[in-house]
Amino acid sequence: MKKLKKKLTLVGFAFSALVLLAGCVQTVKNSAGELVPTGQGWVYNILVRPMSAFVDLFAIHSDGTKWLDYGWAIIIVTLIIRLILLPLSLNQQYKSTYMQEKTAYLAPVFAPLNERMKRARANKDQQGMMEAQQALLKAQKDNGINMMASIGCLPILLQYPFFIALYNAARYTNGINSSTFFGINLGSSSGSWPGFVLIGLAAVFYALQSVIMYFGMPEEQRKQQKMMLIISPAMIVFFSFASPSGVTLYWVAGGLIIVLQQVIVTYFIKPRLKVKIDREFKENPPKMTDLPKDVTPVASSAKAISTNRKSSKAGRNAGRQKK
Template identity: 60%
Template sequence: MKNSKKKLTLAGISVAALLLLSGCVQTHIVNGVRVPTEAATHGLTYNLLVRPMSAFVDLFAHNLGMGYGWGIILVTLIIRFLILPLGLNQAYKSTYMQEKTAYLAPVFAPLNERLKAATTSEEKMAAQQALMKAQKDNGINMLASIGCLPMLIQWPFFIALYNAAAYTQGISNATFFGIPLGHPSIVLTIISGALYFIQTWISTFSMTPEQKKTGMTMLIMSPAMIVIFSFMSPAGVALYWAVGGFVIVIQQVIITFIMKPRMRRKIDEEFTKNPPKINDEGVKDVTPTSVQENFKAITSERNDEERKKGGRNAGKQNRK
């Protein structure tokens, strides 16, 4: 049930994000081409975001004579690489907490089992409080990895790029390697979907089996959404998605093959110096009886060994 809710939530976020991109500028059909309405061209979103980005595309496409296809590609690459450090920083924070949580899974397992087995609201509350305390004691705070600033900074650029690629004057009549940029393109749609599929596929390389269950869902969902919206949009927009997908693949390669291995070494060193805390009072109340008994037995054996050693040492001292 929880996995299903997560999948539906992710799907809802994806749909909402894409609808937001496409709905920021009101449009209508003129001579078979979708263009901004007169009211939209005087709106705040169009004048602050879309118009400057369109001028940026025109700089490469018209003024430098590169054409609108290359104009969209270059502008998208420039903006994407400018905000790439923000994306990597946010990915680092969230991935670090995910890896740390995965490392501590054996510590939290008894608490999660007790939480699942709880039958009353009091038991569930006690289990939840103990789990939260154990997470806090071991430095787990998933909310710390959810930062709004990077997303808030990125969204205006994405909105501007999306609408500039869709509604910049001249794009509707331009072509790119024979592809009309004003009409949907199956070729660019496939390329966009393939790039987003590669990105999510690479992300599963370093996942745990539990993480892969959700990862495999996103492996299908993310490219499927891009394919649908790319096919419903002019080829200029699909080209924007394709170039953005290329940058996202680069970002995912950095995260999977460079960032995560370094993180795991850092986490290993961190918990080697400061072992996980597993015997707090908040944990004892909700740990299954069998685990409590095992822990007490281990503690008792250690105490017996220490007493025996102490007794032998005391005897030696007396003989001296």
């Protein structure tokens, strides 16, 4: 439950940051009642204006004549930026997945300390909880577990300016408000027909990403992740209803890359990491921490780990058969 709350908080923070930074673009209403940028502010001049020019590059000739639909221009620019950032995103997910898989592998080693922590929490024993927490952190450190090292703020900080620029470029680039894409007015709200089509596509892509991630998890982790199957697409649908169709088209194009990224992580990176971790601990067996007197150790850590790995593989195979 705590892990789910943390992930929900992270998702909420990401979308809140997106909306907050998007709101940094100063706008006024024109004669038609539409919101247009004032041209002032560092967010617009440093991020949005160059990205708008990049979109125009694929939509307008140098002589001012239009040669490509603005909808296709949004898609092309979004795919280019997402593909440029893909190696950075994959590297971050590689580190995060490595630590997650390593922690799952060592679950039997950490089980006695986790059990002690649960008992202390149930008994409201603050001293016992602190001791168990310290012992767990030591056991994780002894076995090379450092979840903070896999988080890393730099990749997130590098990606957000591009996403904010793309979001606002899709919303405020001159010409987009008067353009159509397969009969969809890019300047009108997505929450009306035929903008519903783009909302549906965005929801499908983000839901597909969640499903691929879900089936790549061991059976015991899936119970904690069921809620996440609907959170991401639900958030996209919510924001799409309040956004112009040009912005929703940006989310649709970005969703393609997100699905590709999840496929790479689930079916290429994760299996190789499991093999790597198995080899690492075969060469250097897990280290057992000095357990407190009131903690019952696992009878055989090697045997327990072997059983845990077999159970994990069985769960993944069951997921494939269900598919």
